[in-house]
Amino acid sequence: MQVLETPLSSTENLVFHVQPGGALKGTFRVPGDKSISHRSIMLGSLAEGVTHISGFLEGEDSLATLRAFRSLGVSIEGPEKGQVTIQGVGMHGLKKPQAPLDLGNSGTSMRLLAGLLAGQGLEITLVGDSSLSGRPMRRVTDPLRKMGAIVETTDDGTAPLAIRPVKALKAIDYELPVASAQIKSSLLLAGLYADGETCVTEPAPTRDHTERMLKGFGYPVQRSGNRISVTGGGKLTACNIDVPSDISSAAFFLVGASIAPGSDILLEHVGINPTRDGVINILRQMGADIEILNRRDVGGEPVADLHVRSAQLHGIDIPEEQVPLAIDEFPALFVAAACAEGQTRLTGAEELRVKESDRIQVMADGLAILGADVTPTADGIVIQGGTLQGGRVNSHGDHRIAMSFAMAALRAQGAVVIDDCSNVNTSFPGFTELAAVAGLTIRAVEDN
Numbered sequence: 246m247q248v249l250e251t252p253l254s255s256t257e258n259l260v261f262h263v264q265p266g267g268a269l270k271g272t273f274r275v276p277g278d279k280s281i282s283h284r285s286i287m288l289g290s291l292a293e294g295v296t297h298i299s300g301f302l303e304g305e306d307s308l309a310t311l312r313a314f315r316s317l318g319v320s321i322e323g324p325e326k327g328q329v330t331i332q333g334v335g336m337h338g339l340k341k342p343q344a345p346l347d348l349g350n351s352g353t354s355m356r357l358l359a360g361l362l363a364g365q366g367l368e369i370t371l372v373g374d375s376s377l378s379g380r381p382m383r384r385v386t387d388p389l390r391k392m393g394a395i396v397e398t399t400d401d402g403t404a405p406l407a408i409r410p411v412k413a414l415k416a417i418d419y420e421l422p423v424a425s426a427q428i429k430s431s432l433l434l435a436g437l438y439a440d441g442e443t444c445v446t447e448p449a450p451t452r453d454h455t456e457r458m459l460k461g462f463g464y465p466v467q468r469s470g471n472r473i474s475v476t477g478g479g480k481l482t483a484c485n486i487d488v489p490s491d492i493s494s495a496a497f498f499l500v501g502a503s504i505a506p507g508s509d510i511l512l513e514h515v516g517i518n519p520t521r522d523g524v525i526n527i528l529r530q531m532g533a534d535i536e537i538l539n540r541r542d543v544g545g546e547p548v549a550d551l552h553v554r555s556a557q558l559h560g561i562d563i564p565e566e567q568v569p570l571a572i573d574e575f576p577a578l579f580v581a582a583a584c585a586e587g588q589t590r591l592t593g594a595e596e597l598r599v600k601e602s603d604r605i606q607v608m609a610d611g612l613a614i615l616g617a618d619v620t621p622t623a624d625g626i627v628i629q630g631g632t633l634q635g636g637r638v639n640s641h642g643d644h645r646i647a648m649s650f651a652m653a654a655l656r657a658q659g660a661v662v663i664d665d666c667s668n669v670n671t672s673f674p675g676f677t678e679l680a681a682v683a684g685l686t687i688r689a690v691e692d693n
């Protein structure tokens with residue numbers, strides 16, 4: 246298949262220079278939740294009426310979703326200080342875009358849009374950057390084809406994805422081969438356009454923001470154990486969405502404050518959805534001092550303030566059932582493990598190898614450069630806690646790897662220099678500024 250447009254890419258090397266030592270202190274609010282921000286644009290666009298979003302993540306990934314819906318003919322104002330207003334076009338109001346939709350680095354945009362767009366009767370091509378163009382897409386295109394969709398990948402099963410118009414989609418009953426919220430959500434969104442009841446069974450609980458938000462927009466969703474279903478042909482009614490802070494972004498500070506002696510921070514308004522709270526459970530099991538304060542419900546999502554003080558961590562065998570609940574937080578957790586007393590062992594996490602980078606290998610390589618004792622395995626890693634040295638590591642364009650190594654500097658004995666950090670903007674705009682206010686001595690330098 247021909248790629249009609251060069252995907253967004255940044256050629257410059259943004260380098261983080263982080264001085265060793267220090268502690269984290271203060272009260273902060275990290276940016277809005279990425280998963281919820283994506284979904285708020287998707288459902289707001291398909292709703293009838295006007296949806297107002299506050300706390301929207303102004304990061305490249307969620308902006309890619311926002312731009313995609315503009316290209317699909319939806320009028321969207323903002324974002325302006327996290328405020329977005331969407332004039333919903335209804336379930337059948339999207340228009341054929343003039344060009345391929347460029348989803349940059351965002352796997353969530355591509356996989357969820359593949360499902361959402363499969364039944365629109367429009368011809369649409371989805372493209373991404375080099376990282377996204379290497380990630381597996383058959384996990385969504387195979388079940389979508391079973392629903393009668395025509396969604397083509399490259400011969401390798403990767404993007405670009407070419408969606409062709411079909412008359413109708415049929416409902417399926419599908420058992421997910423991997424615990425993935427992206428596949429589940431893609432199929433549920435396609436199911437809104439299918440004839441009958443689409444059922445998805447997940448092997449373990451994964452983030453349920455799609456289900457919660459569909460209900461918030463007045464669309465019935467049934468759940469029975471691990472089986473979730475929607476019936477096609479309904480409609481979405483516009484509503485207001487307050488996006489909580491992203492626990493995946495808070496995770497860097499949870500780890501940083503835990504490992505840096507003398508730290509004491511309060512992270513405000515963090516989403517603590519039980520399908521996302523693995524990082525808190527795992528860190529607490531390792532001995533972290535994390536208090537959950539002021540629990541409340543914000544638009545159907547549980548939210549709290551998190552008070553973190555430094556603590557001596559110890560290694561653990563990470564319970565496998567926590568893996569999907571902490572899937573994006575492992576780079577940061579590996580840093581915690583490298584600073585803990587004793588051994589930490591992760592198993593059942595082979596999905597980490599197909600994220601924005603191969604997060605097992607890239608973290609193992611970087612931690613080894615910093616002098617840590619790490620052994621990557623096919624589905625996890627074994628980390629022996631100890632002392633970290635300074636060194637120059639490569640994030641391989643993976644935002645969460647870059648931010649995790651920045652936190653590692655808090656316990657390193659020399660400066661940590663991190664290459665290829667520009668993708669931090671995909672999920673955490675303003676990271677270096679906030680980290681500096683919190684107590685990290687960090688500088689971002691463009692190195693062409």
Ligand code: S3P
Nearest residue numbers: 280353424425426427428572573
């Ligand atoms: C996401 C689901 C997860 C996660 C990703 C966001 C979502 O991916 O890693 O960052 O918003 O649904 P998988 O479903 O592929 O595990």
